[in-house]
Amino acid sequence: MITETAPPEARTERRHLDEGLVRNLGLVGVLIILVVIGIITRPELYSDPTWVRNNVLVILQQAAAIGVVTVGMTFVIIGGGIDLSVGAIIALSGVWATTLATQSYGAGGMIFTALVVGIAVGVVNGVLISYGKLVPFIATLAMLVSARGLAAQISGKQTQVSANDTINGIATTKLIGVPLLVWILALVVAAGWVLLNRTTFGRRTVAVGGNPEAARLAGINVKRHTLYLYALSGLCCGLGAIMLTSQATSAQAAMANLYELDAIAAAIIGGTLLSGGRGTIVGALFGVLVFSTITNLFAINNLSTEVQNMVKGGIIVAAVLIQQFRYRSLTQLLKR
Amino acid sequence: MTAAGESVTGEVVLRLTDVVKTFPGVRALDGVQLEVRAGEVHCLLGQNGAGKSTLIKVLAGVHHADDGEISWLGEPFAPATPQAAMRAGIATIYQELDLVDDLSVAENAFLGHERSRFGFTRRRSTAARTRQILGRLGHAEIPPRRAVRALPAAGKQIVSMARALSHDARLIVMDEPSAVLAHDEVANLFRIIRELTAQGIAVIYISHRLAEIREIGDRVTVLKDGRTTAANLPARTTPTRELVGKMTGRSIEYVFPPRRELTPTEPILVVEGLTRHGEFADASLAVAQGEIVGIAGLVGSGRSELLETIFGARRADAGTVTLAGRRITGVGSAVARGMGMAPEERKSQALLLDEPVYKNMTLASFAGFAHGGFTDARDERAASLKTADLLDLRPRDVDRPARTLSGGNQQKVVVGRWLLRGSKVGGTKLLLLDEPTRGVDVGARAELYQVIRGLAEDGVGVLLVSSEVPEVLGLADRVLVMREGRLVHEAPADELDEDTVLDLVMAGSLLEGEPT
Known part of the structure; x- marks a missing residue:
């Protein structure tokens, strides 16, 4: 039974504020729990402040490339789509940027190539979906297969070592004690937040994902915007490819395997609605950090990746279940 | 027989x-x-x-x-x-036939009371029984194992009737x-x-x-x-x-604001020979500045399709739409030239239900508020609040999600969207309103009528579709009657009465032998 106590205006406004906040607070809670588990299992490591500081940077550094990709993914999902090809785009961009021919143009040429290849593949996705009217799932699934195929073709299934010191140096450079990769992640997250919340591009994204017909009848070019969203995701993948190539000092067709799953999972855990129209960049960042922290937790306890994957799957389910439960109880609470 | x-x-x-x-x-x-x-x-x-x-x-x-x-x-x-x-x-055959397209004729006929033994469907006897029923309906030629999807509309109706008979209705x-x-x-x-x-x-x-x-x-x-x-x-x-x-024979009297004299002006909207095969054909009409033109017609007469085609949301097979002398080729150009539409299905076609009212109001104009691509939420809120006051939006709160508003107030938000665009980006010249008072309670209707009339008095042309004849008659200056995809009659509203329009809408018998 709905009994009104608070005036309705105040109630809805508060609910609107709380939703995002509580969700993010929940993820912070999960992060804290993970750290506490770390402290309990390896108290000797956590007693060393230098180790703790370095470990935090390691976690952030591991989150960097996937974090950048997740920002792009979040835009696509809010816009009502899905991009299953992000891992494959990274592989293709990375391989293309590290061919001997591209490497001869230096670091600038390699970066340029990776970004352009990423955008180009994103545009192909976008055209297929917007104008070819393919379902996003199918179009990007096909791209997942063929982009990796092309990457294998170009690289001849070989690992292509990067001989460029500037590229390789990105992963080892630090600014004010913080790795450059982490700075890049911070910059992309900040730019993503501004783009989503403060620009006409972001407003269109929410409108197109929330109610495409309403957006269309309000004069928004839905098809063109959808195309932009996949191009943006491709751009993020290109950037991610450079970061990963720098970390490994090489690229290969099998790189960034299953990144699409990690990125989608992080976005969803972060509160992005899979049906589109709602989502947050900050939530997505927390989602990435949760995964990265779990990986780290397993690494410092010397546990196998198999167990890690099982736990990851469990965490995804648990996080979404908890969120649904909390969302429901919160709305019920506010109705009272 | x-x-x-x-x-x-x-x-x-x-x-x-x-x-x-x-x-x-x-x-x-x-x-x-x-x-x-x-x-x-x-x-x-x-x-x-x-x-x-x-x-x-x-x-x-x-x-x-x-x-x-x-x-x-x-x-x-x-x-x-x-x-x-x-x-x-008692068997019911709904207008929207409730058949499962991918099941066979026989499976549909016995849907919900499948003939089975130990959980296995008895395909042969079901088919035989279906054949018998189809024969009784005079349609023995429909194969019981054919997928319903492959049948024409008339065939599907036969299957619905076969289902009714399968229950011994x-x-x-x-x-x-x-x-x-x-x-x-x-x-x-x-x-x-x-x-x-x-x-x-x-x-x-x-x-x-x-x-x-x-x-x-x-x-x-x-x-x-x-x-x-x-x-x-x-x-x-x-x-x-x-x-x-x-x-x-009326019982609820709607309150319509009084009409004012229209000074004849050049038409701003001219539609000529607009056709979409299977929906409507050869529709020609004009709307002048400050004029309210109402289209009376039943659901399925093609009126909503006509409106959406004028707006460019559907592609015309033939004919032209011009607004203030410029051709309209799609929604983009329609909006850019000053057309706005409040579609029939507010929730699915017009609103972002989870977004605040002000973002819904500025959906067609937020780019006009933006500076170099950055949105200006404060300015948008202020302008929305002004529009909300103009339309007497209740509650007067542009931050609550659109979902929480009543039907009438949601409609005001959609209408407000185009007012706001008019005042910010310039020139909403024509509003297309599809069933503007659907799902709106009687009190709020009168307010909406006031709003629509007020718009017209400010010089906006209005093209309105409604299945409620009194609404068309009370609000419009001129009435067009649409039946089965055609505009069959046109007259000033004060020369028509409800009976005449209803008759025209349904049968058109009064029209016969009458020059149009």
Whole structure:
């Protein structure tokens, strides 16, 4: 039974504020729990402040490339789509940027190539979906297969070592004690937040994902915007490819395997609605950090990746279940 | 074959006495009387919203009557579920046929009561039984194992009837069965109906087409505002005037703001020969500055499709749309040139329900508020609040999600969107309103009428579609009547009355021999 106590205006406004906040607070809670588990299992490591500081940077550094990709993914999902090809785009961009021919143009040429290849593949996705009217799932699934195929073709299934010191140096450079990769992640997250919340591009994204017909009848070019969203995701993948190539000092067709799953999972855990129209960049960042922290937790306890994957799957389910439960109880609470 | 006679001799199978059904805020059925005899075709007549759909859903077990008595075959009858109604022998064929496209004809006919043994379906005997039923319907040529998807609309209707017969139905309710059929298919439908009634099956037939009622019907019951206003009129001989009069005789008086004199101006919207195959054909109309033009027509007459095509949301097969002398080629150019539309389905076509009111209001103009691509939420909020005041939006709060508003206020948000665009980006010259008061309660309607009239007085041209004839007559300066995809009549609103328009909308019999 709905009994009104608070005036309705105040109630809805508060609910609107709380939703995002509580969700993010929940993820912070999960992060804290993970750290506490770390402290309990390896108290000797956590007693060393230098180790703790370095470990935090390691976690952030591991989150960097996937974090950048997740920002792009979040835009696509809010816009009502899905991009299953992000891992494959990274592989293709990375391989293309590290061919001997591209490497001869230096670091600038390699970066340029990776970004352009990423955008180009994103545009192909976008055209297929917007104008070819393919379902996003199918179009990007096909791209997942063929982009990796092309990457294998170009690289001849070989690992292509990067001989460029500037590229390789990105992963080892630090600014004010913080790795450059982490700075890049911070910059992309900040730019993503501004783009989503403060620009006409972001407003269109929410409108197109929330109610495409309403957006269309309000004069928004839905098809063109959808195309932009996949191009943006491709751009993020290109950037991610450079970061990963720098970390490994090489690229290969099998790189960034299953990144699409990690990125989608992080976005969803972060509160992005899979049906589109709602989502947050900050939530997505927390989602990435949760995964990265779990990986780290397993690494410092010397546990196998198999167990890690099982736990990851469990965490995804648990996080979404908890969120649904909390969302429901919160709305019920506010109705009272 | 029985000639559909004036005197029906079968015993009464169904009797409704003072049936009442209320929904939150609406008394959908408010004392319905109905008497149906075995072997007759009983026609139900009434305007949109008169309660026909609710009534047949009560009979079908979808809704449950709150009050009154229903007796079926002499026993009190209150089906708890659609299955119960089916088992009792009442089958309903809805306008939107409820068939599963990918199942076969036989599987559809026996859907919900599959013939099976130990959980295995008995395909052979089901097919045989279906073939037998189809033969009874005079359509032995339809293969029982064919997927329903592959059948034309008329064929699907036969399958629906086969399903009714598979339950040994003794009463079949048909909701506008002819709406989806071509002319010769209607003749076939009538032949089947006559055969069914010859076997003693009663039929409740709903249609807006008076000509059909005259041809197939035995008796007519008229509903209006959830009440029976006339029962058991002879279908053939009752004059059209009387039938239409029973349907309209007003009870709720809408309050319309007074009209003002229009000074004739150049038309801003000119539509010429607009055609979309299968929806509407050769529509030509014009709307002048400050003029309200109303299109009266039934659901399915092509009116919403026409409006959406004018707006560029559907691609025309032929014809042109010009706004203030410029060709409209798509939604983008329509909006850019100063057209706005409030579509029929507010929730699915116009609103971002989870987003705040102000973002919904600025959906067509946020780019105009932006500086170098950055949105200006403060400015948008202020402008939205101003528009909200103008439209008397309640509650006066532009930050709450659109979902939390009432239907009337949601409609104000959609109309406000185009006002806001007009004031910010410049020049909303023409508003297309599709069923602007649908789902809006009576009090809020008067306010919306005021708003629409006010817009026109500020020089905005309005093209309005409504299935409620009084609304069109009370609001519009000029009325166009649309029937079966064609604009069949045009006249100033004050030269028309409700009966005439209804007659034109449904049958057009007054039009014959009348110069247009």
